[in-house]
Amino acid sequence: GESVGLHLPTLSVQEGDNSIINCAYSNSASDYFIWYKQESGKGPQFIIDIRSNMDKRQGQRVTVLLNKTVKHLSLQIAATQPGDSAVYFCALGGYLDNYGQNFVFGPGTRLSVLP
Amino acid sequence: GAGVSQSPSNKVTEKGKDVELRCDPISGHTALYWYRQSLGQGLEFLIYFQGNSAPDKSGLPSDRFSAERTGGSVSTLTIQRTQQEDSAVYLCASSLAQAGMGEQYFGPGTRLTVT
Numbered sequence: 001g002e003s004v005g006l007h008l009p010t011l012s013v014q015e016g017d018n019s020i021i022n023c024a025y026s027n028s029a030s031d032y033f034i035w036y037k038q039e040s041g042k043g044p045q046f047i048i049d050i051r052s053n054m055d056k057r058q059g060q061r062v063t064v065l066l067n068k069t070v071k072h073l074s075l076q077i078a079a080t081q082p083g084d085s086a087v088y089f090c091a092l093g094g095y096l097d098n099y100g101q102n103f104v105f106g107p108g109t110r111l112s113v114l115p
Numbered sequence: 116g117a118g119v120s121q122s123p124s125n126k127v128t129e130k131g132k133d134v135e136l137r138c139d140p141i142s143g144h145t146a147l148y149w150y151r152q153s154l155g156q157g158l159e160f161l162i163y164f165q166g167n168s169a170p171d172k173s174g175l176p177s178d179r180f181s182a183e184r185t186g187g188s189v190s191t192l193t194i195q196r197t198q199q200e201d202s203a204v205y206l207c208a209s210s211l212a213q214a215g216m217g218e219q220y221f222g223p224g225t226r227l228t229v230t
């Protein structure tokens with residue numbers, strides 16, 4: 001079956017620096033990718049998504065990069081702020097298996113912003 | 116506007132008892148998902164409803180787990196004969212888009228503790 005993994009379980013960055021969170025996946029059938037942010041005690045919150053026909057998409061202070069050749073997804077956060085401290089999940093969507101449509105979430109990376 | 120709500124927010128139950136968790140999706144959202152999140156882990160897909168179609172139950176971990184969605188809106192997740200390994204946060208999400216695509220809006224979750 002498909003799997004989603006993260007290169008680092010934790011990431012600490014200085015306030016004001018840029019953060020890069022990475023995600024590797026194995027199912028090449030996925031055609032939709034999402035990043036979620038989860039703060040302590042809350043449900044995940046959508047950050048940004050990207051379709052497989054794109055390799056880059058920008059939002060407010062965030063950029064998602066997709067490299068389908070090596071099955072790699074990354075989230076870049078510019079000028080990281082204390083409020084960015086959270087767990088970040090990548091997720092694969094689209095037609096993943098014989099059951100049809102589904103989402104698969106990675107295990108998450110905890111981002112800590114240092115003052 | 117109102118987001119996804121879940122009840123109860125916390126549930127402590129004894130091993131062997133049945134529990135019922137409730138999810139109220141955002142009005143008009145046709146897609147509804149249930150996930151399970153163990154401490155420090157990613158999201159594990161459980162079940163997915165799309166409108167009045169038969170649910171995708173491919174993620175349910177055992178036959179002790181069941182879910183229904185009445186009138187295409189409110190959903191309940193039932194766990195029978197609870198076990199300690201069922202302890203987790205159960206998250207519900209709804210979406211306007213078809214499964215596998217589009218932003219999911221998550222509720223705050225129900226924290227289940229089986230003693």
